[in-house]
Amino acid sequence: MSSVAGLVFNIQRFSVHDGPGIRTTVFMKGCGLNCRWCSNPESQKRETEIMISNAKCDLCGDCALVCPRNIIKINSKLQINRTACDLCLTCINSCPRAALAIVGRRQNTDEVVAEVVKDELLYVNSNGGVTISGGEPLLQWKFVLDLLARCKQKGFHTALDTSGYGDSTALCNLLEYTDLVLYDIKHTDPRKHVEGTGKSNSRIITNLRLAANKRRTWIRVPVIPGYNDDRGNLETLALLARETGVEKVSLLPYHMFGVNKYAQLGRRYGLKIKPPEQASMLSLKRIIEDFDIKVTVGY
Ligand code: SF4
Ligand code: SF4
Numbered sequence: 352m353s354s355v356a357g358l359v360f361n362i363q364r365f366s367v368h369d370g371p372g373i374r375t376t377v378f379m380k381g382c383g384l385n386c387r388w389c390s391n392p393e394s395q396k397r398e399t400e401i402m403i404s405n406a407k408c409d410l411c412g413d414c415a416l417v418c419p420r421n422i423i424k425i426n427s428k429l430q431i432n433r434t435a436c437d438l439c440l441t442c443i444n445s446c447p448r449a450a451l452a453i454v455g456r457r458q459n460t461d462e463v464v465a466e467v468v469k470d471e472l473l474y475v476n477s478n479g480g481v482t483i484s485g486g487e488p489l490l491q492w493k494f495v496l497d498l499l500a501r502c503k504q505k506g507f508h509t510a511l512d513t514s515g516y517g518d519s520t521a522l523c524n525l526l527e528y529t530d531l532v533l534y535d536i537k538h539t540d541p542r543k544h545v546e547g548t549g550k551s552n553s554r555i556i557t558n559l560r561l562a563a564n565k566r567r568t569w570i571r572v573p574v575i576p577g578y579n580d581d582r583g584n585l586e587t588l589a590l591l592a593r594e595t596g597v598e599k600v601s602l603l604p605y606h607m608f609g610v611n612k613y614a615q616l617g618r619r620y621g622l623k624i625k626p627p628e629q630a631s632m633l634s635l636k637r638i639i640e641d642f643d644i645k646v647t648v649g650y
Contacts, residue, residue: 356458356494357458357459357460357495357498358397358398358456358491359378359379359455359456360378360379360393360454360486361377361378362463362466363375364469365473367650369484369512369650370531371478371531372477372478373473373474373477373479374481375470376482377463377467377481377483377498378484379494379495380399380454381396381398381486382397382486383490383514383516383517384516384548385548386573387622388578389609390609391486391612392609393612396455399455400433400455401433401436401438402454402616403431404449408428410425410429413446413447415442416445417441418441418442420437420439422435423442429450430617438453440453460494460501464502471505474508480507481510482509482533483510483511484512484533487513487514488513488525489515489521489522489525490517492524492525496524496525510530510531510532511529512533513532513533513534513535515535515536515554516550517554519557519558526562530567532562532563532566533571534559534562534571535570535573536571536572536588537552537573539556539587539591540552546578559591563596564595567598568597569599570588570592570600573603574604574635576627577624585639588600588639589638592639592642597644599646599647600644600647601646601650602635602646602647602649603649604632605626606626607626629648
C-alpha cells in the first residue's frame with residue numbers, strides 16, 4: 352500500500368474523550384464549517400499556521416531581525432503579517448523562548464501509523480483504539496481512508512469524529528473501515544445552523560442518516576447557551592436520534608478553553624457567553640431522555 356500525505360495538526364495519545372477506552376486521536380487540519388464557539392481554531396484553516404504565545408514572548412526582537420521578509424513588527428506585542436509569510440520557519444527556529452510554534456504538518460500515513468502503533472497494548476487492555484478527528488476528516492478523505500484501512504489491518508478499533516459536512520461518497524468510503532461514528536450536530540434548524548457555523552445543515556442531516564444506517568453512531572452536541580439549548584431544538588434532535596437509531600446523544604457543555612488560541616493565531620473571538628450550569632445541562636438531558644434516548648452530559 353503506498354502512503355498518502357495529509358495535513359495533520361495534532362496526534363494526541365492517551366485520549367479518553369474520543370470514543371471508548373484509551374485512544375490515540377489524529378486531528379486533521381481544515382474544516383468546512385466556521386463555528387463561532389470553536390475551541391480548536393487552529394483546526395479550521397486548511398493550511399499551516401504560526402501560533403504566537405504572548406505569555407512566553409518577551410519582545411526581544413530576535414525573530415524580527417532574522418525574518419527574510421521583514422514582516423514581523425514588535426510594538427506592545429508581536430505581530431506577523433500573515434498574508435506575506437511564506438512559512439520559512441526562520442523565526443520559529445530563532446526564538447530563544449519557544450514563543451512561536453507551527454501548527455499543521457504534512458505527514459504521510461506511514462508516519463502516522465508508526466505513531467499510533469506505540470499504544471497498541473493500551474488499546475487492547477482498555478478496549479480503546481484510534482480516532483480520526485479534526486477539523487473535518489471528510490475534507491482529506493483519501494488520507495483518512497488509507498489511515499483507517501491500515502488501522503483495521505492491525506486490528507485496531509476505529510472511530511471517525513465528524514461534523515458530517517462533507518461529500519457523502521467520501522463518507523461511505525470511510526465507513527467501510529470505521530467501527531464507530533462520533534457525529535456532531537450543532538443545530539437541527541437550517542437557518543440557525545447557518546447563523547452558528549456559516550453553513551446549512553442539510554448535507555449534515557443527510558450524512559447522519561447514511562452513517563447511522565451503516566455503523567454504530569453517537570451524536571455529540573456542543574451545548575451553546577442561547578443558541579441551541581432551547582426545548583424546540585432538543586426535541587427535534589431527540590426525534591432525529593430516534594429515527595436514525597443512534598446509540599446515544601452526548602451533550603457537551605460550552606467551555607472557553609480555546610479562547611486564548613484565537614489571539615495566538617491573530618484572530619478575534621466573537622462570543623461573549625458563559626458556560627452552562629450543571630443544573631441546566633441536566634434539565635436539557637431530561638428533555639431528550641423523555642424520548643427514550645440514552646443521553647450523557649460530557650463524553
Ligand atoms: S515564517 Fe519566515 S516569512 Fe514567516 S514570519 Fe517567520 S521568518 Fe518571516
Ligand atoms: S524571538 Fe521569540 S521571544 Fe523574541 S520577540 Fe520573537 S517571539 Fe518573542
